[in-house]
Amino acid sequence: MLFIDVDGVISLFGFPPHSPPPGRFQLVDGIAHYLSATAGEHLRALSARYESVWCTGWEEKAGEHLPHALDLPTSYPHLTFARNPGRVHAHWKLDEIEAYAGARPLAWIDDAHDEECHAWASAREQAGAPTLLVTTAPADGLTAVHVATLTAWADAVPPGAA
Known part of the structure; x- marks a missing residue:
């Protein structure tokens, strides 16, 4: 499974205004997003x-x-997050990712992985659930290097893992 964040992965920010990366502005509900x-x-x-x-x-x-x-051939399912996740000092997406994925192998692309995310990923790995966190820079988003990392990791996960 591949969990994909948008802001800082697809919708870029934080780049110098005089030298934006390749992309374009797109209005989403009246808000301009710079899409990679x-x-x-x-x-x-x-x-x-x-x-x-x-x-x-x-x-x-x-x-x-x-x-x-x-220009994606289809849409993907999406997670719905609690407005008050209740986790103290943990990333607000972890509960929903865990509930959706269970013990299945997963990779997660986000620009905001924190220490709790890494601890969670390590615990999943120790429990036999292959887990990869790919952290992007919000000004660059998802790059060819990330794709190569994700591809190599997916190819290395043993069939039937978790």
């Missing part, structure tokens, strides 16, 4: 190896807006 020019290509390449899931505060809006904007 290569994100769609990268996600299409990864779809051959992964079951993709939107893992973003955009929730259903990702499926409503991004397949067309990124």
Whole structure:
């Protein structure tokens, strides 16, 4: 499974205004987002190896807006997050990712992995659930290097793992 954040992965920010990365602005519910020019290509390449899931505060809006904007052949399911997740000092997405994935192998692309995310991933690994965190820089988003890492990892996960 591949859990995909949007802001900082597909919708880029923090780049110098005088030298933006390749991409374009897209209005989503009246808010301008700068979409990476290569994100769609990268996600299409990864779809051959992964079951993709939107893992973003955009929730259903990702499926409503991004397949067309990124030229994706289909939409992906999305996670819905509790407005008050209740975890003290933990990343707000962890409970929903865990509930959706169970013990299945998963990779998660996000620009905001914290210590709790790494501890959670390590615990999953120790329990026999292959887990990979891929952290992006919000000004660059998902890159070819990330795609190569994700592809190599997916190819190395033993069949039938978890």
